[in-house]
Amino acid sequence: MGIIGGTFIFLIIAMVLADLTFTTPDDIFSVLQQKEIRYAIKLSMITSTITMFLSLLVSIPIGYVMARYNFFGKRLLDAVLDIPIVLPPLVIGLSLLILFQTAPGRFIESHFRITYTVYSIVIAQFMVACVFAVRTMYVTFSQINVRQEQVALSLGCNKGQAFRYVVLPQATNGILTAASLAWARALGEFGPILIFSGATRMRTEVLPTTVFLEMSVGNIEAAVAVSLIMIMAGFAVLVVLRYFGTEPSLKTIL
Amino acid sequence: MIECKKVAFEQGSFKLSGIDFKIGEGEYAVLMGQTGSGKTTLLEAICGLRPIKSGSILLDGQEISNLKPAEREIGYVPQDGALFSTMNVAQNLGFGLKIRKWSKTQQVERVKELADLLGITHLVHRKIEGLSGGERQRVALGRALSFYPRIICLDEPLSALDDKTKEDMYQLLLKLKLELNITALHISHSKSEAIKLGDKILVIDEGVLKVEASDSIWL
Numbered sequence: 001m002g003i004i005g006g007t008f009i010f011l012i013i014a015m016v017l018a019d020l021t022f023t024t025p026d027d028i029f030s031v032l033q034q035k036e037i038r039y040a041i042k043l044s045m046i047t048s049t050i051t052m053f054l055s056l057l058v059s060i061p062i063g064y065v066m067a068r069y070n071f072f073g074k075r076l077l078d079a080v081l082d083i084p085i086v087l088p089p090l091v092i093g094l095s096l097l098i099l100f101q102t103a104p105g106r107f108i109e110s111h112f113r114i115t116y117t118v119y120s121i122v123i124a125q126f127m128v129a130c131v132f133a134v135r136t137m138y139v140t141f142s143q144i145n146v147r148q149e150q151v152a153l154s155l156g157c158n159k160g161q162a163f164r165y166v167v168l169p170q171a172t173n174g175i176l177t178a179a180s181l182a183w184a185r186a187l188g189e190f191g192p193i194l195i196f197s198g199a200t201r202m203r204t205e206v207l208p209t210t211v212f213l214e215m216s217v218g219n220i221e222a223a224v225a226v227s228l229i230m231i232m233a234g235f236a237v238l239v240v241l242r243y244f245g246t247e248p249s250l251k252t253i254l
Numbered sequence: 255m256i257e258c259k260k261v262a263f264e265q266g267s268f269k270l271s272g273i274d275f276k277i278g279e280g281e282y283a284v285l286m287g288q289t290g291s292g293k294t295t296l297l298e299a300i301c302g303l304r305p306i307k308s309g310s311i312l313l314d315g316q317e318i319s320n321l322k323p324a325e326r327e328i329g330y331v332p333q334d335g336a337l338f339s340t341m342n343v344a345q346n347l348g349f350g351l352k353i354r355k356w357s358k359t360q361q362v363e364r365v366k367e368l369a370d371l372l373g374i375t376h377l378v379h380r381k382i383e384g385l386s387g388g389e390r391q392r393v394a395l396g397r398a399l400s401f402y403p404r405i406i407c408l409d410e411p412l413s414a415l416d417d418k419t420k421e422d423m424y425q426l427l428l429k430l431k432l433e434l435n436i437t438a439l440h441i442s443h444s445k446s447e448a449i450k451l452g453d454k455i456l457v458i459d460e461g462v463l464k465v466e467a468s469d470s471i472w473l
Contacts, residue, residue, distance in 0.1 A: 147336035150303050151394075153323040154330035155350035156401065165349070169340035 016231060023224045031225040036201045037210055041229065043118065044207040048186040051125040055133035055182035056175065063137025064163070068146070084131045092127055093195030096120070120197040121204060125186035132185055133178040140174025141167070180237045187233060255279050256300065256405050256437065261309035263299055268292065273309065273463045275456055277405070280435040284448040287458030293441045294333075296458075297407050300439065301330045313404055329398030329406035333413065335390040337382045343393050344369075344378040350401040368396040371433075372426065388419035392426070399430075405437040413443060424450055 031037050062081075066074065084092060099105050100115050114120050144167055152162035190208035197204040199213060207230050214223040255278050262271035270292040277283045287293050298304040300311055302323035311319045318326050337346050347368050351361045369375045372392040377385065385393065391411050398406055412420050428451065430436055442448055448455050455466040 145334075145336060147332045147334065148338055150298075150301075150323070151330055151332060151336050151397070152338075152349070152353075153303065154301050154326070154328060155397070156324045156353040158322070158324060161353060165353075166338055166340075 019224055019228055019231065023221060023228060027221045027225040028228060031222050031229075036205065037222075037226065039202050040205045040207050040210045040226075043121070043205065044187055047118065047121045047125060047206065048183050050122050051129050051186035052179050052183040054122070054126050055130040055186075056179055058130055059133035059137045059178055059182075060171075060175070062134050063139075064141050064167070066134075066138045067141035067144075081131055081134055084128050089128070089189070089191030090195060093124060093192030096124060096127065096192060096196045115196060116198045116200070116204060118197075118204060121193055121206060124192035124196045125189045127192065128189060129182040129185040133182040136174055136178035136181060137171070140171050140178070144170050176241060180241045184234050184237050187230060255314055256439070257312040257315075258296075258300075259310045259312065261296075261299065261311060262307045263292075263295060263304065264307050265295060265304075268295070270295065270458070270461055270463075271308075275463060275465050277437055277439060277454065280437055281453045282431050282436070282438045282440065282451055283454040283456055284452035285439060285441045285456045285458070286443070286445075286448055289443075291458040291461075293458060294409055297409055297439065297441060301328050301407055302326050303330075327401070327404050329401075329403035331391070331394045331398045331406065331408040331411050333409045333411075335394035335411075337385075337390055337393055337397070339382050341382070342378070343374065343380050343382070343385070346382070346393050347378070347396045347400055349397060354401060364400060368400060371399075371430070372396045386419070387415050388423060391415065391423060395426075395430075399434070399436070405439065408438065408440045410441050410443065412447060427451055 032041075065071075066078070087095075097115060100109055108114065112119075114123065148166050148170075149162045152166045153159070157165065188208060189206075190212065193204070193206060193209065194212070199205060199209045201213070205213070207226055210226045211223045211230075214220075214226065255276065257276045258273050260271075261273040262269070268290075273296065275283075285293050285296070295304060299306050302318070302321060302325075306319055309319075310317055313326065313328070323330075338349065341349065344365050347365045348361045351364055356364070365378065366375075369378050372395060374389060374392050374396065377389060377393070382390070382393075395408075395411070398408075412423050415423060424447070427440075431438070431451070440451060442451075457464050457466060
């Protein structure tokens with residue numbers, strides 16, 4: 001057990017260290033000089049952040065309803081929510097592309113272009129990232145004792161007030177976890193974006209696309225440098241998350 | 255005064271019907287019955303947290319069966335206290351007043367008064383985490399009493415306490431009963447508790463609710 005576990009931990013650390021030793025600060029600086037890559041960094045940050053907020057907006061109500069109410073079709077809904085997790089990423093991208101080729105999809109496209117634009121990046125990220133946020137919020141709300149809400153109701157709250165004053169403050173940690181998961185997930189999303197948004201420089205190029213493009217022309221130094229930037233961003237999120245403290249029970253589930 | 259008339263409810267395979275009783279103004283009723291007999295369900299129905307299937311619940315002669323919990327003006331103390339864990343003691347005590355939009359000064363005054371009444375003045379700035387069982391129950395009791403409810407419902411408030419704390423809580427409840435003349439419905443498993451506190455004892459036995467005089471059956 002110890003050896004198996006140890007090997008795994010060693011691999012994780014060795015992987016990151018290998019990236020670190022492969023590049024020099026100069027590589028990273030020269031990468032940061034390129035305006036295409038600066039654009040990709042900016043686009044990645046902006047789209048991931050938008051995806052994060054959208055995911056919270058959707059996952060908080062869904063998670064709450066799933067945790068608090070029993071309704072017809074709940075198990076079906078639960079299964080549907082797993083679809084984006086089990087589908088291969090490329091298939092999600094392809095499915096989105098096909099969706100916008102259907103009659104309603106084409107109607108939307110004729111008024112508001114989505115495929116191969118930055119909007120499609122957010123949609124592609126959101127389709128996957130949101131599910132992780134929903135799962136996290138579901139667990140979070142399930143762990144909050146329903147009695148406190150009931151007391152709040154007896155004290156004069158309507159349901160909205162009970163949620164706002166009693167449930168939401170207790171869900172802070174869960175919300176932070178959901179937000180960072182969604183953000184990290186969105187930052188790393190590649191397959192669906194490649195298919196649904198394309199890989200046009202200065203238009204729909206996000207950081208994973210950069211890694212792919214640099215690799216495909218044999219520029220491994222740049223690819224690794226960009227990867228390191230993403231590792232650092234992901235690491236920063238982890239640190240922030242641990243700093244604010246997550247309930248241990250939630251950590252184990254995730 | 256609270257009155258249940260032919261109240262019935264159903265929850266899955268669990269059924270309870272024909273519940274008829276009356277708790278007069280200033281009367282302290284203790285509700286007893288085996289685990290699973292439906293005591294908590296009945297209490298929740300009175301508080302409006304669970305729908306009833308038929309019958310009616312009257313509070314001071316007014317039908318409240320269809321009112322929302324917030325509109326019933328009933329104080330509720332659940333089994334574990336269920337204090338708001340993100341608030342401190344004073345915020346817990348004043349929550350019902352804040353929701354009722356009392357002025358800040360009124361809130362502060364009432365919280366002080368409650369803390370004094372319950373002997374928790376030294377705790378008001380403490381967090382909920384780290385309070386003892388007895389302290390928690392006092393805060394929960396104060397929170398339920400804060401808005402001058404017409405009746406207070408307590409679900410086994412003393413079951414998780416040690417003997418010494420329990421004795422203190424008896425004294426406190428007896429004091430509240432005398433000083434505030436509260437109308438109460440108190441769920442308990444303990445006969446001695448029922449005899450000490452109850453003016454009236456209600457027993458749910460095999461799906462039937464019976465009313466006993468406090469000094470009749472167990473002496």
